[in-house]
Amino acid sequence: MEKTDVLVIGGSAAGIVAAVTGKSSYPDKSFTLIRMEKETLVPCGIPYMFGSLESSNKNTVADGVITKAGINLKIGEVVSIDTKRNICRTAEGLEISFEKLILALGSTPVVPGWLKGADKENVFSIPKDKGYLDVALAKIKNAKKVITIGGGFIGVEVADELNKRNKNVTIVEILPHILSLAFDETIAIKAEEILTSRGVNIRTGDGVREITGDREAAGVLLNNGDTIDADAVILSMGYRPNSQLARDSGIKVTEKGFIIIDEYMRTENANIFAVGDCALKRDFFTHKHTDIMLASTACAEARIAGMNLYKLSTLKTFGGTIAIFSTAIGDTGFGAAGMIKSTAIKEGFDVVTGMFEGIDKHPGTLPGTHKQLVKLIVARDSGVVLGGEVVAGLSTGELINLIGFIIQNRITVSTILTAQIGTHPLLTAPPTAYPLIKAAEVVARNI
Amino acid sequence: MEKTDVLVIGGSAAGIVAAVTGKSSYPDKSFTLIRMEKETLVPCGIPYMFGSLESSNKNTVADGVITKAGINLKIGEVVSIDTKRNICRTAEGLEISFEKLILALGSTPVVPGWLKGADKENVFSIPKDKGYLDVALAKIKNAKKVITIGGGFIGVEVADELNKRNKNVTIVEILPHILSLAFDETIAIKAEEILTSRGVNIRTGDGVREITGDREAAGVLLNNGDTIDADAVILSMGYRPNSQLARDSGIKVTEKGFIIIDEYMRTENANIFAVGDCALKRDFFTHKHTDIMLASTACAEARIAGMNLYKLSTLKTFGGTIAIFSTAIGDTGFGAAGMIKSTAIKEGFDVVTGMFEGIDKHPGTLPGTHKQLVKLIVARDSGVVLGGEVVAGLSTGELINLIGFIIQNRITVSTILTAQIGTHPLLTAPPTAYPLIKAAEVVARNI
Numbered sequence: 073m074e075k076t077d078v079l080v081i082g083g084s085a086a087g088i089v090a091a092v093t094g095k096s097s098y099p100d101k102s103f104t105l106i107r108m109e110k111e112t113l114v115p116c117g118i119p120y121m122f123g124s125l126e127s128s129n130k131n132t133v134a135d136g137v138i139t140k141a142g143i144n145l146k147i148g149e150v151v152s153i154d155t156k157r158n159i160c161r162t163a164e165g166l167e168i169s170f171e172k173l174i175l176a177l178g179s180t181p182v183v184p185g186w187l188k189g190a191d192k193e194n195v196f197s198i199p200k201d202k203g204y205l206d207v208a209l210a211k212i213k214n215a216k217k218v219i220t221i222g223g224g225f226i227g228v229e230v231a232d233e234l235n236k237r238n239k240n241v242t243i244v245e246i247l248p249h250i251l252s253l254a255f256d257e258t259i260a261i262k263a264e265e266i267l268t269s270r271g272v273n274i275r276t277g278d279g280v281r282e283i284t285g286d287r288e289a290a291g292v293l294l295n296n297g298d299t300i301d302a303d304a305v306i307l308s309m310g311y312r313p314n315s316q317l318a319r320d321s322g323i324k325v326t327e328k329g330f331i332i333i334d335e336y337m338r339t340e341n342a343n344i345f346a347v348g349d350c351a352l353k354r355d356f357f358t359h360k361h362t363d364i365m366l367a368s369t370a371c372a373e374a375r376i377a378g379m380n381l382y383k384l385s386t387l388k389t390f391g392g393t394i395a396i397f398s399t400a401i402g403d404t405g406f407g408a409a410g411m412i413k414s415t416a417i418k419e420g421f422d423v424v425t426g427m428f429e430g431i432d433k434h435p436g437t438l439p440g441t442h443k444q445l446v447k448l449i450v451a452r453d454s455g456v457v458l459g460g461e462v463v464a465g466l467s468t469g470e471l472i473n474l475i476g477f478i479i480q481n482r483i484t485v486s487t488i489l490t491a492q493i494g495t496h497p498l499l500t501a502p503p504t505a506y507p508l509i510k511a512a513e514v515v516a517r518n519i
Numbered sequence: 520m521e522k523t524d525v526l527v528i529g530g531s532a533a534g535i536v537a538a539v540t541g542k543s544s545y546p547d548k549s550f551t552l553i554r555m556e557k558e559t560l561v562p563c564g565i566p567y568m569f570g571s572l573e574s575s576n577k578n579t580v581a582d583g584v585i586t587k588a589g590i591n592l593k594i595g596e597v598v599s600i601d602t603k604r605n606i607c608r609t610a611e612g613l614e615i616s617f618e619k620l621i622l623a624l625g626s627t628p629v630v631p632g633w634l635k636g637a638d639k640e641n642v643f644s645i646p647k648d649k650g651y652l653d654v655a656l657a658k659i660k661n662a663k664k665v666i667t668i669g670g671g672f673i674g675v676e677v678a679d680e681l682n683k684r685n686k687n688v689t690i691v692e693i694l695p696h697i698l699s700l701a702f703d704e705t706i707a708i709k710a711e712e713i714l715t716s717r718g719v720n721i722r723t724g725d726g727v728r729e730i731t732g733d734r735e736a737a738g739v740l741l742n743n744g745d746t747i748d749a750d751a752v753i754l755s756m757g758y759r760p761n762s763q764l765a766r767d768s769g770i771k772v773t774e775k776g777f778i779i780i781d782e783y784m785r786t787e788n789a790n791i792f793a794v795g796d797c798a799l800k801r802d803f804f805t806h807k808h809t810d811i812m813l814a815s816t817a818c819a820e821a822r823i824a825g826m827n828l829y830k831l832s833t834l835k836t837f838g839g840t841i842a843i844f845s846t847a848i849g850d851t852g853f854g855a856a857g858m859i860k861s862t863a864i865k866e867g868f869d870v871v872t873g874m875f876e877g878i879d880k881h882p883g884t885l886p887g888t889h890k891q892l893v894k895l896i897v898a899r900d901s902g903v904v905l906g907g908e909v910v911a912g913l914s915t916g917e918l919i920n921l922i923g924f925i926i927q928n929r930i931t932v933s934t935i936l937t938a939q940i941g942t943h944p945l946l947t948a949p950p951t952a953y954p955l956i957k958a959a960e961v962v963a964r965n966i
Binding site (some may be wrong): 085124125131205379391397400437480498509 | 532535536539540543561563564566567571572573577578631693697740759813814815816817818819822823828832834835836837838840841843844845846852854855856881882884885886912913914915916917918919920921923924927930931933934936937938939940941942943944945946947949950951952953956960965
């Protein structure tokens with residue numbers, strides 16, 4: 073039997089960050105990270121393996137991140153957890169005892185049972201599995217026409233990347249717009265316009281009934297009877313938590329399969345934590361369960377678990393998922409944080425919105441100037457910002473992170489209106505028309 | 520006699536924003552903006568007229584910003600203010616009566632009396648004056664060697680821009696490093712290295728005794744006796760507030776010439792406000808007087824004046840200058856907000872710093888990936904962030920604005936450690952090593 077003080081199961085973002093933060097917080101404890109994969113992919117980089125990155129080898133996490141932090145790395149599959157005796161057993165029969173266990177089991181692509189033809193050749197999902205994806209990439213290389221089923225972030229990013237490699241790509245989305253869980257309609261339409269102008273076909277408002285073809289996929293049949301031809305079909309229909317190991321070990325999971333945890337990422341057993349895609353997500357505002365899985369949020373959860381392993385901090389606690397993300401289509405970034413307008417209204421908030429479109433350099437005559445649009449969704453009673461959306465250039469990622477800080481700290485529109493920001497011709501909007509502040513002005517007028 | 524409810528004197532960033540915000544807050548009031556210049560330059564864009572922008576015509580503010588907001592625009596010079604009768608008089612003899620007056624008088628380059636030779640031909644300062652700068656630009660066009668005296672933001676930006684036009688440029692700075700009021704030494708040295716690698720000569724630790732030459736400038740003589748040749752010399756030695764008009768009208772100014780105002784930007788006379796470079800600045804943390812003049816801070820002050828013209832808001836008040844700015848040298852951005860370490864220590868804070876250098880895309884194999892360095896200066900007793908510095912790519916501007924929000928809202932390191940950020944391969948650092956959070960981790964370890 074091997075012994076470790078802290079055992080982390082899972083080697084993707086959440087597992088790595090939990091182990092590294094834990095070791096940094098409790099340097100006297102021994103840490104072991106065990107994972108199934110020989111090599112770990114950068115999760116958010118996976119769609120870019122379909123275009124910008126030459127191969128999956130350009131998208132791996134160096135194990136040095138783990139080993140240099142003083143963490144033992146093991147390759148193996150944990151198949152059972154004895155939660156009474158604090159022992160894990162691997163498929164190879166190895167037993168590892170622990171004081172604290174962190175489950176970072178990740179998620180698996182959803183392949184709906186009702187989708188006929190999903191088992192045909194040249195139909196692929198997008199798991200975080202280098203071996204599987206290398207095969208998929210090699211086969212898709214020869215495809216001329218590709219369909220992605222599902223117009224969420226993964227579907228959109230993969231489509232745009234394949235389009236860069238001159239594939240004829242079609243996104244099929246059952247909702248009226250792509251990305252419509254993340255963005256209000258006006259912004260989702262902008263994303264559609266840009267994708268279309270880049271040559272990606274978009275088919276919204278209609279779902280797929282089945283994937284056609286004999287042995288190999290030949291296309292899809294839509295609910296309305298239309299067909300679209302393709303040599304390859306990619307399923308990007310969401311992910312479900314990997315929690316079978318937890319469930320089999322008597323650890324409680326929700327109906328949807330998320331491991332139930334508290335604000336410190338602890339299961340009912342205070343020695344067992346869960347972080348990342350496999351762990352229950354609660355909404356920041358309502359604390360209702362939510363399905364949003366993000367690598368960045370997983371890392372926040374992992375940091376909190378790592379810091380609270382042996383003693384609880386009153387400050388370092390997880391307040392709920394704000395759903396913050398960004399993506400890029402061509403040179404246009406799209407970012408969202410917090411609630412979109414329709415969700416906020418559905419939850420019962422009296423909402424005021426404000427939108428402003430300016431530029432991201434100044435004067436606008438400078439080369440490389442991009443439009444910068446900011447939308448704020450604000451609670452009328454308090455002026456607290458509930459959500460924000462950004463469409464802009466390459467600074468979109470940090471601008472939505474600024475808005476994310478505003479949301480998480482319940483900062484009000486008044487504070488934004490009086491905020492000092494730094495501006496520079498080559499780096500930001502002009503001080504006279506900084507879109508975040510101008511959007512707040514629109515909200516203030518409407519309150 | 521003409522009548523207006525609100526009169527704004529000054530047409531640069533602060534004047535425009537004060538008028539536009541005021542009109543938006545009090546739409547029933549009439550607003551007039553009077554300025555001396557026929558055309559207004561974008562202030563932060565001025566250094567870029569020396570390189571990236573073809574001419575000053577590419578760097579003007581369209582008057583539509585003012586007139587479309589329903590504000591009367593007048594060209595003229597106010598020469599006296601009757602603060603009892605609320606009447607301004609222009610050089611042409613026009614009288615304008617007002618209920619509320621906003622002084623946005625701006626600033627003028629410092630040309631020290633002790634600097635011998637400053638009156639020679641081909642010696643230029645950098646006022647916000649299109650006529651003057653057009654002449655300067657035309658003359659500098661023919662220069663082969665140019666010296667900028669003063670290694671602050673303006674001197675550095677002008678030098679880098681002239682270098683882009685293949686001038687042989689030398690920055691002379693009396694302090695040990697350029698930009699050393701804005702950045703800690705390690706960061707200032709990075710800026711020097713990049714400028715040097717781009718071909719700009721830097722001469723620090725020695726001041727200029729005189730500008731040499733007969734009628735025309737031929738170079739500079741340093742305090743240590745060395746000489747440097749040049750066909751043109753640019754003075755970037757700081758700015759002083761334009762407050763003669765205020766002083767002559769009995770409005771109180773400090774010894775350094777800043778108009779004394781309260782947290783609502785009001786002078787002793789509650790009907791007279793001052794904003795921007797001419798208005799007194801107080802430090803955010805200590806509320807001591809400070810000399811820092813920034814267009815973006817001027818706009819924050821202007822918004823506060825505009826919103827509080829006729830009734831005071833308890834929320835919309837100015838808490839003091841945090842000194843937030845960014846600049847770019849080549850494709851590297853430099854940003855700073857709040858206090859640098861040496862200032863914080865001098866003020867008496869027990870300070871802990873943390874620095875982390877990562878990348879601004881992920882994986883780092885993606886084309887266009889730039890290093891991203893974040894440094895945090897934190898008060899040990901509370902964990903409140905006092906200052907931050909960034910050296911990174913083009914997202915530097917928004918990342919320092921995020922840190923600016925953290926400082927202004929007295930957010931602690933614990934909150935950063937548990938923050939959810941959005942990450943994306945093309946737009947941000949990886950979620951596992953987001954430099955702002957990693958720098959906070961270093962601070963937390965050191966506290």
